[in-house]
Amino acid sequence: MNAAFAELKQRLAETHDLAKAMAVLGWDQRTMMPRLGGEARAGQLATVGKIHHELFTSDEVGRLLEGLRPYEESLPYDSDEASLIRVTRRDWEKERRVPAELAGEILREGSRGQAAWLAAKQASDFSLFLPALRKVTELALRYAECFDAGDSPYDAFLDDYEPGMKTAEVKAVFDVLRPELTAIVREAGPPADDSFLHGDFPVARQEAFLRDLLPAFGFADGAWRLDPTVHPFCTSFSPRDVRMTTRYSPAGVRALFASMHEAGHGLYAHGLGPSLERSPLARSPSLGLDESQSRTWENLVGRSRPFWERYYGPLQETFPEQLAGVGLDDYLRAINRVVPSLIRVDADEVTYSLHIILRFELEQEIVSSTLALEDLPEAWREKSRELLGIVPETDAEGVLQDVHWSRGGYGYFPTYALGNVISLQLWRRIQHDLRGLDDQLAAGDFHQLHGWLQERLYRHGRKFTPKETLERVLGSGDLDPQPFLEYLREKVQVYQPA
Amino acid sequence: MNAAFAELKQRLAETHDLAKAMAVLGWDQRTMMPRLGGEARAGQLATVGKIHHELFTSDEVGRLLEGLRPYEESLPYDSDEASLIRVTRRDWEKERRVPAELAGEILREGSRGQAAWLAAKQASDFSLFLPALRKVTELALRYAECFDAGDSPYDAFLDDYEPGMKTAEVKAVFDVLRPELTAIVREAGPPADDSFLHGDFPVARQEAFLRDLLPAFGFADGAWRLDPTVHPFCTSFSPRDVRMTTRYSPAGVRALFASMHEAGHGLYAHGLGPSLERSPLARSPSLGLDESQSRTWENLVGRSRPFWERYYGPLQETFPEQLAGVGLDDYLRAINRVVPSLIRVDADEVTYSLHIILRFELEQEIVSSTLALEDLPEAWREKSRELLGIVPETDAEGVLQDVHWSRGGYGYFPTYALGNVISLQLWRRIQHDLRGLDDQLAAGDFHQLHGWLQERLYRHGRKFTPKETLERVLGSGDLDPQPFLEYLREKVQVYQPA
Numbered sequence: 001m002n003a004a005f006a007e008l009k010q011r012l013a014e015t016h017d018l019a020k021a022m023a024v025l026g027w028d029q030r031t032m033m034p035r036l037g038g039e040a041r042a043g044q045l046a047t048v049g050k051i052h053h054e055l056f057t058s059d060e061v062g063r064l065l066e067g068l069r070p071y072e073e074s075l076p077y078d079s080d081e082a083s084l085i086r087v088t089r090r091d092w093e094k095e096r097r098v099p100a101e102l103a104g105e106i107l108r109e110g111s112r113g114q115a116a117w118l119a120a121k122q123a124s125d126f127s128l129f130l131p132a133l134r135k136v137t138e139l140a141l142r143y144a145e146c147f148d149a150g151d152s153p154y155d156a157f158l159d160d161y162e163p164g165m166k167t168a169e170v171k172a173v174f175d176v177l178r179p180e181l182t183a184i185v186r187e188a189g190p191p192a193d194d195s196f197l198h199g200d201f202p203v204a205r206q207e208a209f210l211r212d213l214l215p216a217f218g219f220a221d222g223a224w225r226l227d228p229t230v231h232p233f234c235t236s237f238s239p240r241d242v243r244m245t246t247r248y249s250p251a252g253v254r255a256l257f258a259s260m261h262e263a264g265h266g267l268y269a270h271g272l273g274p275s276l277e278r279s280p281l282a283r284s285p286s287l288g289l290d291e292s293q294s295r296t297w298e299n300l301v302g303r304s305r306p307f308w309e310r311y312y313g314p315l316q317e318t319f320p321e322q323l324a325g326v327g328l329d330d331y332l333r334a335i336n337r338v339v340p341s342l343i344r345v346d347a348d349e350v351t352y353s354l355h356i357i358l359r360f361e362l363e364q365e366i367v368s369s370t371l372a373l374e375d376l377p378e379a380w381r382e383k384s385r386e387l388l389g390i391v392p393e394t395d396a397e398g399v400l401q402d403v404h405w406s407r408g409g410y411g412y413f414p415t416y417a418l419g420n421v422i423s424l425q426l427w428r429r430i431q432h433d434l435r436g437l438d439d440q441l442a443a444g445d446f447h448q449l450h451g452w453l454q455e456r457l458y459r460h461g462r463k464f465t466p467k468e469t470l471e472r473v474l475g476s477g478d479l480d481p482q483p484f485l486e487y488l489r490e491k492v493q494v495y496q497p498a
Numbered sequence: 499m500n501a502a503f504a505e506l507k508q509r510l511a512e513t514h515d516l517a518k519a520m521a522v523l524g525w526d527q528r529t530m531m532p533r534l535g536g537e538a539r540a541g542q543l544a545t546v547g548k549i550h551h552e553l554f555t556s557d558e559v560g561r562l563l564e565g566l567r568p569y570e571e572s573l574p575y576d577s578d579e580a581s582l583i584r585v586t587r588r589d590w591e592k593e594r595r596v597p598a599e600l601a602g603e604i605l606r607e608g609s610r611g612q613a614a615w616l617a618a619k620q621a622s623d624f625s626l627f628l629p630a631l632r633k634v635t636e637l638a639l640r641y642a643e644c645f646d647a648g649d650s651p652y653d654a655f656l657d658d659y660e661p662g663m664k665t666a667e668v669k670a671v672f673d674v675l676r677p678e679l680t681a682i683v684r685e686a687g688p689p690a691d692d693s694f695l696h697g698d699f700p701v702a703r704q705e706a707f708l709r710d711l712l713p714a715f716g717f718a719d720g721a722w723r724l725d726p727t728v729h730p731f732c733t734s735f736s737p738r739d740v741r742m743t744t745r746y747s748p749a750g751v752r753a754l755f756a757s758m759h760e761a762g763h764g765l766y767a768h769g770l771g772p773s774l775e776r777s778p779l780a781r782s783p784s785l786g787l788d789e790s791q792s793r794t795w796e797n798l799v800g801r802s803r804p805f806w807e808r809y810y811g812p813l814q815e816t817f818p819e820q821l822a823g824v825g826l827d828d829y830l831r832a833i834n835r836v837v838p839s840l841i842r843v844d845a846d847e848v849t850y851s852l853h854i855i856l857r858f859e860l861e862q863e864i865v866s867s868t869l870a871l872e873d874l875p876e877a878w879r880e881k882s883r884e885l886l887g888i889v890p891e892t893d894a895e896g897v898l899q900d901v902h903w904s905r906g907g908y909g910y911f912p913t914y915a916l917g918n919v920i921s922l923q924l925w926r927r928i929q930h931d932l933r934g935l936d937d938q939l940a941a942g943d944f945h946q947l948h949g950w951l952q953e954r955l956y957r958h959g960r961k962f963t964p965k966e967t968l969e970r971v972l973g974s975g976d977l978d979p980q981p982f983l984e985y986l987r988e989k990v991q992v993y994q995p996a
Contacts, residue, residue, distance in 0.1 A: 035720030037739030222533030241535030
């Protein structure tokens with residue numbers, strides 16, 4: 001092996017170790033850490049983050065990357081080696097633009113912001129969060145200034161989550177979704193009865209149901225955990241150490257769907273090709289692509305009729321008091337009911353993306369400073385009225401419901417809706433390639449589905465950009481919201497209340 | 499503030515953050531990590547450890563320490579500042595002698611050794627552990643060679659856990675304990691009946707009992723956790739993030755005592771003075787002093803009559819099926835029964851230190867290469883017969899019972915017995931200073947006891963050496979096994995079977 005390449009790989013393996021150490025610190029912070037541990041944890045994350053930044057952006061890494069140009073050009077574009085050099089160079093050039101001090105401050109204030117958000121949400125009082133939000137927003141804008149202005153300063157944020165994507169592209173997709181989704185909500189008619197999904201669903205039984213289900217999706221034994229947290233997420237410390245989290249409520253089964261959602265993220269991390277481990281390629285190409293998988297397993301599998309033909313019996317046996325007398329059709333209507341609601345993570349598939357558009361539009365105003373942060377709760381209420389037809393009565397149910405902004409994570413939300421869009425673009429191809437897919441799902445057999453995704457998506461990690469990835473799988477890298485809209489229109493027809 | 503001192507403090511804060519990041523990785527590894535996560539975790543620990551080593555042992559830190567000599571000499575010996583410089587210099591000079599490569603390898607192979615030990619223990623097959631043990635032992639001996647030979651190469655190991663202590667001092671204490679303890683075992687007579695401590699003690703109720711008890715000892719709300727693990731330990735990520743672990747069995751209450759033990763370690767970490775945080779002073783002076791506190795809360799408090807005068811009622815209410823018909827006297831005899839047994843962590847207060855002497859004597863032979871590692875199981879059995887009068891039938895109950903050697907941790911075991919010795923030296927002084935202590939314990943009031951320890955020990959962290967610490971508290975820094983032996987002799991008299 002090329003000696004410079006071997007040296008680059010070793011350096012990248014060590015920076016990857018640091019990134020994964022930070023992931024462990026972050027997972028612990030959000031699942032296990034005692035309340036008073038936050039201040040010290042913020043310092044620990046800042047220090048490891050600072051060293052990670054220094055090591056990765058070192059002149060030496062730049063020199064190695066530069067010297068490796070001939071080696072890179074001698075190799076196929078899609079080889080692991082050329083991809084590692086190409087993607088690392090892009091990352092290096094981006095990260096070099098951010099001073100280490102600023103990167104450290106963003107991490108530290110992000111940890112503090114998260115703690116402030118949690119306290120403010122518990123008190124349902126935006127004013128408790130405002131100072132921290134100001135700080136992380138100021139840092140986010142300083143971060144954006146490190147990059148060449150695109151059409152919008154928002155491009156800098158978006159690029160961190162969807163490399164190469166422009167704000168204008170997102171806006172184009174959302175401009176299609178906005179009127180169509182509000183139309184579909186109207187078409188859906190009155191919401192189906194789901195009263196039987198509210199009652200007594202002991203958490204331990206939900207956990208047991210999921211412990212049986214997730215391995216069937218494709219997880220190896222001894223390679224994953226599922227833990228409770230406030231705001232569900234998935235992280236991984238290697239393909240064989242995947243940490244999913246969920247939020248249980250004994251009053252309903254929402255956690256089942258939230259867990260299948262995180263399992264989709266988890267399968268992506270679990271499926272990484274061994275040759276890409278301990279490198280910058282050891283993750284998915286973008287949040288949108290990652291989200292396409294969480295939505296696939298949560299919705300395209302997990303809310304489908306074939307899936308529940310297999311699993312509704314076991315679910316009834318798990319919760320007989322609640323479900324023994326409820327038929328499959330009524331259950332399917334309930335879990336697929338469409339009705340505007342206040343909380344994004346509880347939203348149905350149609351209104352979900354409206355929640356995202358709400359946040360995207362507010363973020364545009366924040367970034368362009370046309371909206372003062374103290375006016376955010378009121379702006380939220382107005383947008384909610386406009387897009388969802390309902391208005392939160394409290395900050396906890398409104399502007400404080402999500403953690404993302406507390407870390408300065410502008411540009412993150414749109415990727416959720418892009419994930420919905422991409423999931424259907426991929427699903428149409430899967431339906432074409434895998435004849436008998438519905439029968440397989442109805443038999444609880446996920447091997448072919450998982451194998452298709454593993455082969456085409458998961459194992460490649462981040463070798464290709466999101467656009468390249470879609471091109472390789474679909475023949476075109478363009479986002480197309482139409483399959484998603486068709487899918488929703490069909491669904492609201494099928495699941496019209498009886 | 500002196501600018502060089504401020505710079506030193508900042509550098510030390512960052513290395514401390516890395517050490518604590520490693521502590522989080524280690525805690526997770528031993529409590530939460532899925533089975534297949536071990537290999538990646540070993541790499542992560544090795545990388546963070548290597549960077550920690552490089553940063554701490556940098557020329558720049560040495561230059562700062564050297565330049566700070568006049569500042570240090572201008573300050574009182576017991577000031578935080580002089581202590582930080584003095585202790586850091588000692589650490590720096592020690593760690594400079596260890597090449598970064600070796601330090602990294604020790605960490606990496608230690609993680610692997612731990613995994614090999616776990617598998618070997620589960621299979622009760624020493625041969626599965628032998629290759630890893632050879633590797634970590636070879637690394638440990640290479641480590642010892644980095645230092646000037648003392649009277650024994652074992653001095654180098656011991657110094658990591660008991661700074662300044664020599665093998666000869668330990669041997670002198672153990673030479674007293676060995677015959678005296680075996681004599682006390684004989685005096686104890688036939689073991690008391692403890693059949694009622696074996697049965698049905700639901701783990702959830704044990705957890706609830708501990709959740710009520712530990713805050714009474716002195717833990718602040720939101721600053722600690724107690725989790726299950728295989729081999730109980732305590733770690734902390736700050737004084738406000740203390741992680742205790744225990745091993746529950748539904749068949750007995752051993753976990754209550756194991757948890758009070760870890761709580762003693764936890765209180766030490768929890769009580770650190772704020773001015774010492776994020777520095778090399780932010781821990782106890784030695785494992786022996788730390789262990790003195792775990793033994794204080796486990797045994798001197800947790801197996802005492804006054805303590806159970808307060809807590810036996812609640813315990814009976816927690817486990818009425820087991821204990822409703824058992825009187826306090828019989829319960830006290832049972833939890834204080836003396837009988838040789840195979841497993842160190844389950845041993846009573848008298849035989850416990852014999853388990854330690856067994857390991858210490860084997861370690862002397864390993865380090866001097868008079869015992870080949872493949873002969874260790876047989877040597878263990880012989881020593882066990884000699885010291886305890888019983889012989890393990892399996893490796894799991896013998897040589898594989900403890901994790902320490904799997905990480906190459908020679909020199910660690912003796913500190914457990916030293917902790918017993920020190921705990922009584924301190925306790926005699928506490929009994930002198932705190933009149934009415936028994937009445938306080940009998941009222942479940944630990945404030946004065948905790949306050950005494952907090953003021954004299956916990957808050958000072960590692961400002962002083964173990965010897966200095968004992969000198970400051972007791973007037974003499976010498977180890978004295980007599981109070982411990984007197985305590986045991988008195989106990990076996992009091993708790994003679996009825």
